[in-house]
Ligand code: SF4
């Protein structure tokens with residue numbers, strides 16, 4: 001496949017970015033999108049140009065690092081996949097592909113396609129944890145019976161990989177889907193009850209402080225989420241927030 005790539009290039013948050021145009025040829029339809037980016041970078045290095053900076057790690061849909069906005073879609077075309085799981089067979093020979101970073105005030109561009117998602121870590125530090133009594137008489141977690149429905153819902157919420165596609169997709173750059181998944185994975189389990197009163201309030205307040213926008217129920221986050229995190233979690237988080245605010 002021969003392709004024209006329009007790639008966002010930017011030297012940090014203080015500088016203005018721009019689209020640069022590159023041609024790549026003889027790309028196998030079976031190569032992954034990130035392998036295609038590797039080929040582009042090898043080509044740029046051979047030409048004495050600076051390679052495109054982009055995030056990646058596991059390359060199997062687990063780590064949530066590969067954050068690219070491809071042809072106006074977070075993680076590009078295809079349902080329930082991350083950028084590293086996207087293959088070039090989804091495109092046609094001769095296509096022009098636009099590649100941009102996540103765009104959100106709370107995710108400042110570090111370089112080219114790499115953004116700083118440290119705000120997610122700070123939200124987790126504000127409440128995304130459980131405390132365990134290690135005084136010597138700790139109860140074995142496996143000995144606590146949990147309703148199968150709750151266990152399944154908690155597991156589904158815990159599959160959020162923190163990629164940030166929900167924020168990038170949302171017209172308000174809201175992080176509600178991410179935060180609600182993290183609140184829900186604890187709210188549904190007995191182990192999460194120790195901090196239950198403060199968790200949602202602390203995490204939501206941190207989310208606002210970090211500059212994410214408000215949720216206006218458009219649902220784009222759920223559509224683009226590679227893990228299919230449900231909007232039901234946002235409703236649960238709002239209930240947890242209310243309970244925490246009045247207790
Ligand atoms: S909710 Fe989905 S889109 Fe948002 S960070 Fe988690 S996995 Fe990514």
Ligand code: FES
Nearest residue numbers: 057059064066084
């Ligand atoms: S590189 Fe890990 S999810 Fe894509």
